[in-house]
Amino acid sequence: MTKPRTPTIVVAGAGLSGLCAAVSAREAGARVVLLEKGSRQDVGGNAAFSGGLFLFCYDGPDDLTSVTEDFEPGLKADRIEAPPYTRQAYAAELMAMSGGRAEPRLVDELAERSLDTVRWLAAKGVRFTFNRTLGAAVRDGVLHIPPGQVLTCVGEGMSRGFEVIRPLLAYAERIGVEIRWSAPLMEVEVERGGGRVTGAVVGDGGETVPADAVVIAAGGFQGSRELRREYLGPQWETARLRGTRLATGDGIQAALRAGADKAGAWTSCHSAAVDPTQPSPQRSEASPPFPLHGFWLGVLVNRDGERFVDEGPGPWVRNYSKMGKAIMRQPGCEAYEIFDQRTAAKVADEFAGAAVPIVAHTVPELAERIGVPADRLAHTLKTFNNACPAGDGATEDGTREERGTAALTPPKSRWASPLDRPPFVAYHAVAGLTFTFGGLRIDPDGRALGADGTPVPGLYAAGEAVGGLFYGDYPGGAALMRAAVFGRAAGHTAATETEPASRPA
Structure with a gap:
């Protein structure tokens, strides 16, 4: 029995x-x-x-x-x-x-x-x-x-x-x-x-x-340098981790050997903008590098002083996970988020964590402090400001959703307010890899x-x-x-x- x-x-x-x-x-x-x-x-x-x-x-x-x-x-x-x-x-x-x-x-x-x-x-x-x-x-x-x-x-x-x-x-x-x-x-x-x-x-x-x-x-x-290089590309081999270092693909590889099939976007990942001075997480109760989610309140520029992405295609919570990938495609795989006094306080309180801002009273001073060409940064901000809606549509905190730029490439589809109230504030940003x-x-x-x-x-x-x-x-x-x-x-x-x-x- x-x-x-x-x-x-x-x-x-x-x-x-x-x-x-x-x-x-x-x-x-x-x-x-x-x-x-x-x-x-x-x-x-x-x-x-x-x-x-x-x-x-x-x-x-x-x-x-x-x-x-x-x-x-x-x-x-x-x-x-x-x-x-x-x-x-x-x-x-x-x-x-x-x-x-x-x-x-x-x-x-x-x-x-x-x-x-x-x-x-x-x-x-x-x-x-x-x-x-x-x-x-x-x-x-x-x-x-x-x-x-x-x-x-x-x-x-x-x-x-x-x-x-x-x-x-x-x-x-x-x-x-x-x-x-x-x-x-x-x-x-x-x-x-x-x-x-x-x-x-x-x-x-x-x-x-x-x-x-x-x-x-x-x-x-995301924790495997070799698999990152193989599937995401060589620039990702040294990417800063936001997620666990222990996810090295062991379980996936074991399942593939047991007969399972691959699926999904092996060449893509979740990658937010992060402060490069913050360490990658170790113990699970430790905080990871804080994602710089304030991009939608200002502009992102690369080391050439030029914008390269639509910072406001929709609510930040629907778009933050692709900002790191956009940064990774830029020279030196780095960028700067720039704000003025309309939104700097909101960014510092809610979207910057422990990141230390770079503050300057003029655009040339800001360019010098972040190490980008002053003439290009000035042209970028002037062009952006001119493309922002004018008149009484402007709000004090720059967060009115329907405000989009006109005739600007790349556009800023929403929350577009000019950056013209110094002092200016910038945060250095790199890609933080969360998961594949x-x-x-x-x-x-x-x-x-x-x-x-x-x-x-x-x-x-x-x-x-x-x-x-x-x-x-x-x-x-x-x-x-x-x-x-x-x-x-x-x-x-x-x-x-x-x-x-x-x-x-």
Whole structure:
């Protein structure tokens, strides 16, 4: 007589997607072994270094307050107005920002499952709040929430993301997930002849952990100089990391050797503008180089003193992840964000972190201090100022959205106000590499797919190890949402569709 054996699911990577997969599989009744390449101080992957942003669908205020009733100071109001952000709008935005290349099934499932997954995270102890820098504002006693408002975790600055990880880790340990630290995944073992997954090879010693299924959630390859050079280009080999140094593509490579197929934009990445003096992150509770998100309030110039990008194509949270790539294409792979007194205080308070500004009272003085040709910088700013709308459309803080330049290349599509109120302020900016876009092909339930489009038996993937959703750019908050949605899906699928072997009673 035999009795069913509880399936063993191995999850590689203790970031957001890995923790969601582990918790979901454990809640579905599986024994779960969670492997983390780093020590306990490295828990959280890229999510730990993020701003804790989540983009999800909602029908109105009731959906938002079902997730949180926490408000940052000054945002509490008598009433909330929140136009719907529908599944169709979410999918359309992500498809548009991918240039139509994102996998439609993954896009649809991300949108469909987003609200329920945020509620699931909140039930595990993750606390969310409304954030004014992302568009929420109180007017006449009413809190106005723009469509697509991104909620953030309760916390400070760019360390908010760790406040997603902290409660999830505690919950995982409480429900019996077995976590092995300093245990990198080396190989995924499969039956001879390309059968199903049978285990995971761990560490330099080659220990094998028998498993009925393996979930790859070990991140992308931004931590590998060799893979950056091969796929992103030689200029990225020495790029400053904003994300975890431990995501070196090991999980992706192991899955490819086990029969999974590639997907997505292997030559693209998330890369924000950052202060070059700030160190790359180490421990997961440390803040990463603060992204210089104020670009939309001023102009970006290269070392030749010339503009090279539209600084205001839309809300900053929808565009910051491509500014680093634009900078990387400039001479010396560097640039300067320039502001005047209309917006300098707002930038310093909300969008510059610990970066030290360069201040000058005249344009020639500014050019000398940042090391660009004075005549070119003067011409650039004069041309830009002349292209900005004139008259009473100007606002004191320069943040009126509909203001775009006229007959200027490249344009500044929104928030265009002249830079003519000294002293001028500049921030030195370089590209900060957060994560790569290329990864493994999956279906909406997290199954890893082979080149023929069929699932690799017993192999699953989630998070930044997955390709097919993000290409040139993506809306802010969709990355953590992707990690949680597909991590949760992969863990549940692995636990519920696995048929473990039997053993004598």
